[in-house]
Amino acid sequence: MSIWFTEKQTENFGITAKINKIQHSEQTDFQKLDMVETEEWGNMLLLDDMVMTTEKDEFVYHEMVAHVPLFTHPNPKHVLVVGGGDGGVIREVLKHPSVVKATLVEIDGKVIEYSKKYLPTIAGTLEDARVEVKVDDGFLHIAQSEKAYDVIMVDSTEPVGPAVNLFTKGFYSGISKALKDDGIFVAQTDNPWFKADLISQVFSDVKEIFPVTRLYTANIPTYPSGLWTFTLGSKIHDPLKVKEDRFNEMETKYYTKELHFASFALPKFVKDLTE
Amino acid sequence: MSIWFTEKQTENFGITAKINKIQHSEQTDFQKLDMVETEEWGNMLLLDDMVMTTEKDEFVYHEMVAHVPLFTHPNPKHVLVVGGGDGGVIREVLKHPSVVKATLVEIDGKVIEYSKKYLPTIAGTLEDARVEVKVDDGFLHIAQSEKAYDVIMVDSTEPVGPAVNLFTKGFYSGISKALKDDGIFVAQTDNPWFKADLISQVFSDVKEIFPVTRLYTANIPTYPSGLWTFTLGSKIHDPLKVKEDRFNEMETKYYTKELHFASFALPKFVKDLTE
Known part of the structure; x- marks a missing residue:
């Protein structure tokens, strides 16, 4: 059968x-x-x-969520991942030697439990000494944090079910407050073929709060349309102005420093969503 | 039902x-x-x-096959499209005012016939006065051509069935002979997730024949993995060295001059296929 x-x-x-x-x-x-x-x-x-993720193509999403903001920030020490219970983003975060502590706030403990069991190459580093895992509501955690993080990554599900609050302007305001004065955040924001309105709305909301707002893309074959977007909001640092000497050697399968910049060059119909 | x-x-x-x-x-x-x-x-x-193509996402493939080589060439006048019976590449080629004649050599007349009937927004410009349509074997047409074209585009099916000859080194040699002294060609070369070996082989074959060989990508949601590659071979002109003033205003939905360059920045695992 x-x-x-x-x-x-x-x-x-x-x-x-x-x-x-x-x-x-x-x-x-x-x-x-x-x-x-x-x-x-x-x-x-x-x-x-x-x-959500697969063993074969997970590296794309996890590398692109983590490395774009982390190389944009000159010295990221405290990192928060909202959602991301599979541990893939944390694994990539830990590749950055400047990171002192990475906090994971995942609402559903079962995601962590079964990722550890069946996705060990993804979730394995959740055991690292630099990682704190909290099974908690990311929205509340953000609301209770102030100038606490250098970089915040929102690795949520789609805006249905438990993640619906994570696509609101109130949440992005909370993120701004939870970030330090030169903080950066990034969120996965779905695909432009089927969810153009969502991308437009999020981009416009984030832009009202963050001086530097940028959209970038990556190819994820098991996600709708294969073209995924990420919205980045930053208080000061611009991902397009990262200096050559900021990048260091790192083992990756998707991210490269050339792709760091190229991923912000959007197809015309996607660029139009940001204007 | x-x-x-x-x-x-x-x-x-x-x-x-x-x-x-x-x-x-x-x-x-x-x-x-x-x-x-x-x-x-x-x-x-x-x-x-x-x-092969759909009305909603066809613009990506057709724009990226046509505009990357056509803006790389300083003054493309004579263009050949091998395959491409749906007419989408020809439609984009005709947007370039320098083009005097565009020849389409499609082996299967039925593809042209039913594209005209059911894909009129794609195939409509096949009626243009600058277009010559030949229902013929592209492999033979190439073999019989000498210094005839500025740009050749291979818009073939996968390397099974009628297109199997179009993925051979002999064919790329023929293309080189059919091109003028500063000619450029591009071929669709499938996706890196499921056809890595094919990309590697074609890139290596083309590199033995053309001084400038480059791989670029585009997102095509109805194609396997959503990430499509194109292999470009050029005798002189480098797509990465196109000068700012070569680009002119053109109505597109995917291609932009920023994306022209960015599309050559490859994910690490794809870049590895070219080395």
């Missing part, structure tokens, strides 16, 4: 993948969680039937 | 799209041709069950 999983990325379009085994399925307190072993992508984490 | 079409992009992964209507289906002399109306992408052309 051949079993295929299908994610409807829109009402009328989706991806489909052959599954070898369903590793785990449960309704947590927050969402439906499935871990499946696919033939093409290795183990794959799904939340509310949407692909 | 809800009808969905599924393209298996690998043995174990694919895309699936809701279909409103099957416009046309036939086995031509060369391949299986299907034209379907999808809810998400409008009319979609399939050859041998692989998505």
